[in-house]
Amino acid sequence: MTAPLLSLRGISKRYGEVRANQAVDLDVAPRSIHAILGENGAGKSTLMKLIYGVETPDSGEMLWEGAPLTLASPAAARRQGIGMVFQHFSLFETLTVIENIRLVVPGRTAALIARVRELGAEFGLEVDPFAHIHELSVGERQRVEIIRCLMTDPKLLILDEPTSVLPPQSVAKLFDTLQRLRDGGVSVLFISHKLEEIRAICDRATILRAGKVTGHVDPREHDAHDLARMMIGRDMPEPPPMVPSQPGETMLELIGLTYTPDDPFGMPLKDLALSLKAGEILGIAGISGNGQAELSELISGEIRLPFDDREQVQMMGEPVGHLGPAERRKLGFSFVPEDRLGRGAVQGMSLARNSLLTAHPLGLVRHGLIPMAQANDFTRRCIADHDVRTSGVEAEAGGLSGGNLQKFIVGREMMLAPKLFFLAQPTWGVDIGAATTIRQKLVALRNQGVAILVISEEIDELFDICDRIQVVSQGRLSPSLETRKTRPEDIGRYMIGAGAPA
Amino acid sequence: MSAARIWPKLMKRERPSLSIKILAPLVALVVATLINLLLYLVMGKDPVAVFHAMILEPFISFPSFSEVLLKTGPLLLIAEGLAIGYRAKVFNIGAEGQFIIGAIFASALPVWYPMATGQWIWPTMLLAGAIGGALWAGITAFWRVRLRANEILVSLMLSLVAAQVLNYLLLGPWKDPNGFNFPQSVMFQYDAMVPLIIPGTRVNASLLIAVALALMAYVFMQKSFMGYKLEVGGLAPRAAGYAGFSEGRAIWLSLLIGGFAAGLAGAAEVAGPIGQLQRSISTGYGYAAIIVAYLGGLHPIGIVFSSVVMAAIYIGGDNALVSADLPIAAVRVFLGSLLLSYLMAMTFVRYRLVFARQAIGGAT
Incomplete structure (x- = not known):
């Protein structure tokens, strides 16, 4: 194997009680598409934030092309040649493509437009530089984000769950782009929890579970079942059985x-x-x-x-x-909204107080007052029955991982019968x-x-x-x-x- | 490899601890005091004399302290009412106007029936004042809910309108016919005055009412479902919409509570230390109470303490005006620097400083 582009040795990061990354080792080869595979809450996002300079590790070292790397900010990471496309885009909807790019990339507008067209043709990222962002589909917006990263000639491009926002037709196009990028000399770090995708496109995969690396594999040599076992630590759960039903009213x-x-x-x-x-x-x-x-x-x-x-x-x-x-x-009627934080649950409030949001008619309010014992009781049942992993009813909703918070919200809504x-x-x-x-x-x-x-x-x-x-x-x-x-x-x-x- | 960072970086705290939340306003108070003492020194005043007059005297001299208690009443009342709205992110800035209208509503009774007697008069006046304040705040709520007019602007501008209503009454229909053309009403009869509770001082029963309402505010905000709904609306408006908590109702309730409390404070002022309706019934209580509410962390119990502190600054400033020869603007400068110090201190409640050197290192 050639010398790695990026190496992580024993990287650890903790947030309070949570050990987000524990002694993570990772080698990203030049000209490769490298998957970071893991469940939500496994520490993928934290690891990417460390590599992109958003956060600094508590211990461990990073090597970039063999030299020690210390990143104080994403700007420092970009100077080194590390670019990142986040899951949630950071584009101004009322501005055009080229205006968005000009905000972060220096240079004359005409030259930038030419470069956008050139990159578009080279990597299959066609997009009209004069289109307003709000007119673009999600797939096109993602292309704008990728182009904006490519303008600074990165050697490593990090993509956080890039396919989660795309229709099936656009996924194929994105994969084509990623392969062309690799062939053009850019390494890609591809974060996902979708096994088939990773098998389809990645050369290497590093699997994370609960903040630790559980495997470095070639995903093409393993089936989805194996990868899932490494990822969740047990066999893939059974698909739910469907029984024919007689629709009612x-x-x-x-x-x-x-x-x-x-x-x-x-x-x-x-x-x-x-x-x-x-x-x-x-x-x-x-x-x-x-x-x-x-x-x-x-x-x-x-x-x-x-x-x-x-x-x-x-x-x-x-x-x-x-x-x-x-x-x-x-x-x-009961309802689980698509936004968990800020809509389905209030970030800064405890789970018990979040139970009140919709479950208050179930005897959680007496004479206009809130007897917390009832709310705690309800919340405890919800946590137990729906396998919500948390420290207890006093845990703040914002502190739960996405999956656990969703289990809590779904559980709460199901308990409304x-x-x-x-x-x-x-x-x-x-x-x-x-x-x-x-x-x-x-x-x-x-x-x-x-x-x-x-x-x-x-x-x-x-x-x-x-x-x-x-x-x-x-x-x-x-x-x-x-x-x-x-x-x-x-x-x-x-x-x-x-x-x-x- | 990267350039060494000289400046420390602000990192968001995951969860501010209770102790730092309590410490922040205290530090702000100390910092503001030091800045102002330094300012007095630069102005050539004797800082020891100022310190004594301004900081010590309000607490060690009983007559001064009783005046502090007197000022605490309206500040406490108004701030408790405002804080409920602020937690729901309904920004009623017009407590000053609601205070004035409360004073006017309360004064109507003794002005129209100066001969009436009976112990029912002062409670009726307080109630009338509270209702008046709530009605005045209701105008803001109406426009906000109906037309999405910004409540900050509407309530603030209505304060100027309220001051003009007061002027009109005092220069016209309500002017004391025997008052040598001064813009003030008749002196109120004995039964129109809130009873005193500490003999020999001007401290009256409205302070007890304010403390009782502070306790009610505590129950409302911390224990009641209605208070919970308001809090959800403030923290996460979309979650309130999802739960089906009406935004309009939250706006109405927030403003009505704020107006009610401010109106009550205005009524207690004319039926208390002033004893008549006049132009200078408020020395900016409505605006000072905004600072009080935030200094108290928008918490009903915290506000009890911050209102005493604020009242002491007022009295201490008055003292220093006389005994240490401070200019009249000194109190305002103090309040302004206190608010700024507090806002800066709050930054450190939400964020902690991280120095570049300690962030990385100790590689294994």
Whole structure:
């Protein structure tokens, strides 16, 4: 093996009681695509922050092209030739592509534009330099981020969960870009928890579990099963069993739902129709930004319709379009939003106080006061029944890993005993173990006769658990497709707005 | 390899400890005091005399201390009310106006019925004042909820309107006919005065009411579901929307509570130490209470302490004006530097300093 581009020796980092990284060793070879594989909370993000200079390690050393490396800031990392594309993009929506690039890259505008076009052609990153960011799809925005990194000629490019925001068609294009980059002499650190992707594209993989390295492997020599075992420390959980069910009464119906958001960057919804019966799981597929956010707020009641349009949303046979979230919950509705922190849970509050958010009608409030004993009790049950790993009811919601917080929120909403259960992106950024647990619980609820609506970008997930799938694209909803009779490619066609196959 | 960092870096604390939260306002107070003493020294005043008049006397001389208690009442009342709103991120800056309207509502009774007698009069006045303050704050709530008009601007501008309403009444219909054309109302009758609780001083029962309301504020903010809803709205508005806690209701409640408390304070002022309605009923209590609320960490118990401190600064400043020959602006400069010191101290509550040298090293 050639001398590594980047070497980490015994890198450790702790945050208070949490040991995010413990004695991590890592070698990234030049001209390689190197995967960092691990569940959420395994320490992947911390490790990348150390390499990108956002944080400094407590102990251990980093070598860059054989010389010791100390990074005080991301700017220092960029000077060394390390670039990073974060999961959440940092682009100004109201500016154009070239204006965004000019903010961080020095040089004359004309030269920058030429370079953007050149990089685009070389690496398959075509994007119009004069387009405004808000007009671009997520895939195109990601290309802008990658181009912006490439402008500084990095030797190492870090990509944090780059495929989690992309439709299947764009993933192939991204992989093509990454391979061209590698062939052009750039090493790529590719963070993911999706096993098949890593097997498809990476030359090396370093697997992290609970902050420690559990393996350095060539992913092409192992099947997904092996990788998963190294990642989660046990065998892959069983996919949830689906039993045929007799759909019952209609629990949720959208009749010609039409809505125009105030936000100019929002997606207007046009004439959506949907019907969900008890004992069914209906999935809404689609690339994010096609109206999912608006749809979920209209179903949850966070956006209310005018009284005259209340018939457009029906729950348990009643028109509810004009009702707020609390009133809809009284009818037997419960909801897990796509944003966990700041919406599904309050960051700075304890889990016990977060239980109150939606579970307060379950006797957690007496005479207008909060007897904490009841809230603690409820929270303890939720933690125990849903395998939430945390120090206890006093733990702050913001301190939990994504997966554990999601298990808490899903658990809390399930304890409301809903008749209609709605989840938006239930396994977004959630590790395999937790995601499988959540899916199993959903299927169990369906078998008990609960009506479940799931909005998800992960087509595999929808195929695993849904009876029917509808696709949202450009604010419109496709007809209902029976999962058993549908192929992922058909869903993909609806996702890019191509409509039904001829 | 990288350039050595000379300046320490601010790192966010994962969770500020209780002790540093309590320490921060104290440090701010000490720093502000030192800065001001230094300033007095530069101005050629005798810092020992100033220190004695300003810092010691309010606490060691009983007459001075009783005046501190007298000033504590309105500051405590207003700040407790404001803090509830501030926790919900509803920024009522117009307590001054609500205070004035409270004083006007309370004065209506003795002005219109100067001959009335009975122990019911002063409680009725306090209640009327509180309702007046709440109504005035309600105007802000209405525009904020209906038109999304910024509550900071509306409440602040309404304070100027309230001052003009006061002027109009004192120069016109409510002017004391026997008052030699001074812009003030008649002196109130005995029953329109809040009873004194410490003989020989001007401290009256409104201080007890303020302390009782502080305890109620504690229960409301720490134990009640309504207070919880307000807190969620302040910490995470989208979580409040998700839970179905009405934003409009939170705005109304925050402003009404703030207005109620400020109006009550205004009423207690005219029915207490002043005894009539006049132009100078407030010496900026409504604005000082904003500082009090933040110095107390927006915590009902913390505010009890910060309001005593603030009252002592007022009285100490008055003392120093007389005995150490300080200019009248000295108190304002002190308040300003106190607020700035506090804001800086709060930075260190949220962040800690990290020096470059200690961050890396000890490689194994």
